[in-house]
Every structure is written in C-alpha cells, then in structure tokens.
Amino acid sequence: MRRWRHFIACLLLCLSGTLAAASLEGFFQETLGDLREDLAQAREEGKEGILLFFEMDECPFCHRMKETVFSKPEVQAWYGEHFLVIPVDIEGDVPITDFQGHETTMKDFAFRRFRVRATPVMVFIDLEGRPVARYTGPTRDAEEFLLLGRYVAEKKYREMPFARYKRLARRH
Numbered sequence: 001m002r003r004w005r006h007f008i009a010c011l012l013l014c015l016s017g018t019l020a021a022a023s024l025e026g027f028f029q030e031t032l033g034d035l036r037e038d039l040a041q042a043r044e045e046g047k048e049g050i051l052l053f054f055e056m057d058e059c060p061f062c063h064r065m066k067e068t069v070f071s072k073p074e075v076q077a078w079y080g081e082h083f084l085v086i087p088v089d090i091e092g093d094v095p096i097t098d099f100q101g102h103e104t105t106m107k108d109f110a111f112r113r114f115r116v117r118a119t120p121v122m123v124f125i126d127l128e129g130r131p132v133a134r135y136t137g138p139t140r141d142a143e144e145f146l147l148l149g150r151y152v153a154e155k156k157y158r159e160m161p162f163a164r165y166k167r168l169a170r171r172h
Helices: 002-022 035-044 060-070 073-083 106-114 142-153 162-172
Strands: 050-057 083-089 093-096 103-105 121-125 133-134
Touching: 002 060, 035 050, 035 083, 035 093, 050 060, 050 106, 060 073, 060 142, 073 083, 073 142, 083 106, 133 142, 142 162
Parallel strands: 050 083
Antiparallel strands: 050 121, 093 103, 121 133
C-alpha cells in the first residue's frame, strides 16, 4: 500500500510539472537566435518591445516565476499583447545574434552585455533595441509582474523608479 501511495505521489508531481511546462508554451517566444529578427517581429506585431528573461536550470526562483506567475492566463494574455518574451539561459552555449548583429552565445550575451550573475533577471528592450528597464529577482506575485509590465508599457521608467510607481499604483 505504501509503495502505491509513493508511486501515485510521484506520478502527480511529474504531471504537475508537465502541465506547468505545457501552460508556458505560448508565453515564451520561439526564437531562431537572431534578436534583430525578434525585434523586427515585435515591431510588426505592434508590441511595446521584448522582455528578456535571464534564467538557469537550477534556479528555484526562476521555476517559481514559471509555475506561479508566468502560468497565469491573465499574465500570458497581457504580456502576449504587449511584449515578446524570450528566455535566455545564462549558462547556455546556444549561439545567438545580439541586437547589434554580433554573434555570441547566450552565456556570453548574459554576462558581457547585461552583467547577469544571478537569476532571474528581467530586462525590457524597446523597439530600438535599447534596454529600458531591469528587474532583478522574482516578483512577489502575478499582480506585481503585471504592474512591472505596465510600468514599462506606459514608459513610466522615464519618470520614476519602479518602487515609486508601485507605491503610487497601490494608492489608487
């Protein structure tokens, strides 16, 4: 009897991970590795820009963001309308071409261009290929992640830091 309980618990755990991964299929943009082409696609689709999600496999905070924030239908719908979301593995040797046309690897792109040493890091890129906002660490919840997206979409980063924007948003 004990073995069956253990087997069922393991099966449920595996299924929940599979379902979480399946629910993220539409959230992350499939890329061929040329960020200039991704930027052109964002322009064509009328997006605000690109969100680079710097992550690594062993990062528990990255996994938490995927399971509890990115998997929410309201997050997927809002971000799908406003940004292309591209994951970047900070340990990855996958070749990519950056926004300036330089060929590199995900690992070097993350470290040399954005100085990412810990994950998650979220960098918002405008339609000209310039970074406009950066958030290090996981957001508290889906509501804060949506607020972060609105902060960038409304271009409030030009006026104030995100912490102030967040305080003001809570008052209203």
